Amino acid sequence: MQFLYNKHAKDSILTLTGDEHRYISKVRRFRVGDSLKLRNMEDDHLYEYEIIKINKKEIVLKLIGSIHKPSTLSKELHLLWCMIDPKVIEKTLPMLNQIGVQKISFIYCQRSQKNFKLDLERVQKILINSSQQCGRSNFMEIEILDSLDEALALYDDINVLDFGGEPEWREVKRGLIGCEGGFSDEEKYTLSKLRKIGLDTPLVLKSETAALTFCIKSLI
Numbered sequence: 001m002q003f004l005y006n007k008h009a010k011d012s013i014l015t016l017t018g019d020e021h022r023y024i025s026k027v028r029r030f031r032v033g034d035s036l037k038l039r040n041m042e043d044d045h046l047y048e049y050e051i052i053k054i055n056k057k058e059i060v061l062k063l064i065g066s067i068h069k070p071s072t073l074s075k076e077l078h079l080l081w082c083m084i085d086p087k088v089i090e091k092t093l094p095m096l097n098q099i100g101v102q103k104i105s106f107i108y109c110q111r112s113q114k115n116f117k118l119d120l121e122r123v124q125k126i127l128i129n130s131s132q133q134c135g136r137s138n139f140m141e142i143e144i145l146d147s148l149d150e151a152l153a154l155y156d157d158i159n160v161l162d163f164g165g166e167p168e169w170r171e172v173k174r175g176l177i178g179c180e181g182g183f184s185d186e187e188k189y190t191l192s193k194l195r196k197i198g199l200d201t202p203l204v205l206k207s208e209t210a211a212l213t214f215c216i217k218s219l220i
Contacts, residue, residue, distance in 0.1 A: 001028070002037070002135035005128045009038035009047045010066070016059040024051075024059055035064065041128075044070040044137050071137040073100035077172070077218050080105045080151055080158065082179035083112040084207050086119065092208045093123065094130040096140070101215050103141035107151050110184040118144065148187055151176075161214050162196040172197065172218045177211045 004024070008014055016024060024030045032054055038047045038061075046069045049061035079096070081089075083106050096104065106118060120142065127140055145151050152158070160176045175197070183191065199205070199213060 001132050003039045003046060003132060004036060005041055005132055006038050007040050007042075009040040010043070010045065010063070012063045014038070014049060014061040014063075016061065017057060021057065021059050025054055030054075030059075036061075039131075039137055041131065041137065041139050044068055046137075069137070071135045073219060075100070075173075075219050076102045077215060078103045078105070078155070078174040079211060079215060080107055080155070080174065080176040081211050082107050082109040082148075082177065082183075082207070083116050083118075084179050085113075086116055088208050089118065090122070090126055092212060093126050093140075095212055096215055097127055097130040097136060098134045099215055100136070100219055101140060103143070105143045105145050105151060105155075107145045107148055109148050109179055110187055111181045112179045118142075148183075148190060152190070158194055159197050160191050160194050161210055162198060175214050175218065177207060177214060180207050 004020065006014060006016070006020070024036070030036060030051055032051050035048055035050050038049055039045070040047075045066045047063060048065045050064050051059060052062045053060035077100070079101055081104055089106075108114065123142060124139075127142075130136070131139070145154070155174060158174050158176050159172050161178075176191075176194075199210075199217070205213065
């Protein structure tokens with residue numbers, strides 16, 4: 001764990017209860033006098049606290065210092081990803097968070113199953129746990145869009161991942177990934193004027209593999 005997330009980090013005195021209390025006292029076995037790092041994921045500061053009290057229900061911390069220490073990539077990448085099974089998305093999100101994807105827009109394209117619904121509260125917990133482990137200092141942005149047309153109305157400079165696309169990439173800041181089964185003929189026509197970029201592989205990738213590969217290639 002690089003730090004502990006708490007939205008009130010920067011207050012002079014903090015009280016930890018519930019899961020935070022159990023994690024610090026039972027899992028990490030911190031004691032009175034130990035110090036730990038916290039972030040609020042808003043101001044890019046890393047706050048150092050000293051534990052001044054531990055009992056069965058709460059841990060009390062005292063702020064002893066802070067440093068402005070952003071931990072994000074200089075590159076910015078916005079992934080537009082057509083909706084797939086939320087269970088698969090949840091397994092892939094920590095990896096996308098770790099490599100520094102700035103924002104993901106999940107889109108209900110024509111071949112997305114409409115019964116797929118993301119639990120945004122659960123997604124937030126996944127991103128918090130991932131950020132605590134990798135040290136990321138800001139939250140990945142998440143949004144849900146009802147259709148491909150809505151996405152195209154909101155955003156420009158979109159690159160479509162297509163296995164017949166250009167193998168040579170220039171700097172990519174925004175990329176579109178289809179769902180399982182790809183885009184419908186109607187959507188392909190809508191996307192026909194956008195730039196197509198490809199991956200140098202003869203193999204067919206699953207949507208989540210394509211999304212992860214695209215992001216790694218764009219960011220690292």
